[in-house]
Amino acid sequence: MKKIFSNRYVRYSFLIIGGVFLGWLIFHSPQEPAVQNENPTEEKQETIWTCSMHPQIQMHEPGKCPLCFMDLIPLAQGDSEIDSNAVHLSEGAAQLANVLTSVVTRQNPVKEVRLYGKVQADERLLQSQVAHISGRIEKLLVNFTGEIVQKGQTLAVIYSPEIVTAQQELLEAAKTKQSQPEIYEASKERLRQWRLSESQINSIENSGSIQNNVEIVSDISGIITARRVNHGDYINQGTVLFDVVDLSRLWVLFDAYESDLRFLQKGDNVEFTVQALPGVKLSGKIAFIDPVIDPVNRVAKVRIETTNQSGKLKPEMFVTGTVKARLDEYNDMLVIPRSAVLWTGTRSIVYVKLPDSEEPVFKMREVGLGPMLGNSYVITDGLDEGEEIVTQGAFSVDAAAQLEGKPSMMNAVHIDTEKQVKSDISLDFSMQLNTAFEKYIDLKDAFVQSDPKKAGQAAGVMEQLLAGADMGLLTGDAHTQWMNLTGNLNILLKQIQNSGEIEEQRKDFSMLSNEFYKAVKKLGLTGKTAYYQFCPMAFNGKGAYWLSTTKNISNPYYGDQMLDCGENRETLKY
DSSP states (O other), X not given: OHHHHHHHHHHHHHHHHHHHHXXXXXXXXXXXXXXXXXXXXXXXXXXXXXXXXXXXXXXXXXXBOTTTOOBOEEEOOOSSOXXXXXXXXXHHHHHHTTOEEEEOEEEOOEEEEEEEEEEEEOGGGEEEEEOSSOEEEEEESOOSTTOEEOTTOEEEEEEOHHHHHHHHHHHHHHHTTTXXXXXXXXXXXXXXXXXXXXXHHHHHHHHOSOOSXXXXXXXXXXXXXXXXXXXXXXXXXXXXXXXXXXXXXXXXXXXXXXXXXXXOOTTOEEEEEETTSTTOEEEEEEEEEOSSOOTTTOEEEEEEEEEOTTOOOOTTOEEEEEEEEEOGGGTXXXXXXXXXXXXXXXXXXXXXXXXXXXXXXXXXXXXXEEEEOSSEEEEEESOOTTOEEEEEOHHHHHHHHHHTTOSBTTBOOOOSOHXXXXXXXXXXXXXXXXXXXXXHHHHHHHHHTTOHHHHHHHHHHHHHHHHTOOGGGBOHHHHHHHHHHHHHHHHHHHHHHHOOOHHHHHHHHHHHHXXXXXXXXXXXXXXXXXXXXXXXXXXXXXXEEEEESSSSOOOTTTGGGGTTOOEEEEEEEX
C-alpha cells in the first residue's frame, strides 16, 4: 500500500512541476521589453498639428485649419525649450507665414517732413496803378482782368481841365522863356508832377496847340488782377485804376504743423511738386517761417521763393513739398523699420529672434520710440545693436504667442499695478488731462454733426494740448505710459486733420477713442464722470466705442442717421 501511494505522489509531483514550467514558458514576458519601458523619456512625444498658412493654429489631432480649411501638418518639436516665453516656429511655417528679419543697426537719422500748400503771388510785387491827375475817362484801353501790361503802355485816355490850364500856362511861358526861364521851367515841372513824359511836354510845346485828352501810361509791368474803373468815370488824383502783380517771381506757402516745426529751419531745401504739372520736380530754400501759429488751423506758414520765367506756375495751384531734416540730437542711434513695431496703445513692442537656436525662436520685447522717419523709427531703448528682429510677419508671430498663452501685444506681464501708476500722477497733470478730455468731447460732437472741417479743427486743438502737456509732472511708470500713449494719439489726430473725408476721419476717431480711453482709465481725470459708450452697428457690424460726458447717446459714427444707436458700457467716475 505504501509503495502504491509513493508512486502516485511522485507522478503528481512531476505533473505539477511540468505544468508550472509550461506556464512559465507561455506567459513569461521577455526581459528586453521591460528594459525598454524603464526609461520614460524615450517615449514618443505627442504630435502637434499646425497649418502651413496660419502657424498660430496648433492642435493635438489632425484635421482641417479652422481659418483656411487646409489640411494640418505635423509641427516639428524641439528637443528642449530655449525660453518658456519664446515662440517656436518651424522653418517651413516661418517661410509660409512670410516672416522676415533684419539686423538692428545704428544710423544718422533723417526725418522726412511732408508739407502741403499753395502757390501765391509775391506780396512785394503787388502794386496799384493810380491816376496822377483828376479828370474824366474818355477811353479805356485795358478792359479785362488777366491782361498783361508793360511799363510805359497806354492804359487810358482822360480829359482833365487841370491839364488844359497847365498847357495854356506852358505855351504862354514858352514865349518868355528867354527872359523869364524860371516861370517856363516851373510850368514844365507842373506837368511832370502829373506824370506827363518829356516827349508829351515837348509835343505840346512844339505844336503850339492844346491837347484836350491826355494818355495815362503804366508805371509797372505785370498782370491786371483787378479793374476798378470804367469808361466815362470821373476820377481824382490818387484813384486806383488797376491792381497789377508781377508773376515773374512767386511764393510757395506751406502749412507746417506744430509738431513738425522743430524739424524745420530757415535755409532748408524743400523739394516740391505741383499737381497741375505732373512729373515736374522743383525745389527752393525756406526763406521764412511764420513766428505765429494760426489759432484755427494750428499751423504755421513756411515760405519759399521761386522764379517763374516760364509762367507755368500760377497762384492758388496746390503743391506738395518734402524736407529731409537731419536729426543731429539722434545721431548714431538705433533705427528699425516701421513694419517691425506693434502698438498696443500703452506699449510699443517688437519680436527679437533668439540666437543659437536651430529653428526660428522669437521673443517679445518692449521698446521706446523716438521720432518717426517716414517708414522707420528711432529706438531710444529696448534693443541693442546687432540684434535680429522681425520686420515682416510680426502679427503672425504675435498670434502664435497669444494662442500659446505667452507674453504678446495683448497678453503682457504687468508689474506695476494701476494704483502704483496713478500715484505717479500729480493733480496739475490731471487737470491738463481734463482739458484734453474736453477737447476730445468737442471732436466727438463734430462727428455727431457730421462736420469734417470742424472735426479737423478740433483734432488740431487737441493735438496742441497733448503736445503742450507738462511731462515733468509725471514720474515713474506714468511718464513712460504717457509717452507711449501720446505717440499713437498724435498720429491719429494728424490723420483726422489731413483727411477731408468724414468716413475716413471716423475710422481714425474709433482708434483714437480706444487709445484715449486707456489714457483716462490708467491716468485718471479730476472731478469728472465719463461714459464709455458702444455702437454695435458701426463699420458694418464690427462696432466702435467712444467717450461721452452724458448718459444720453449721441452717436458720432452715424450722426443724424442713427443718433440714438448705442449703449453705455462703462462709467468712469473720478
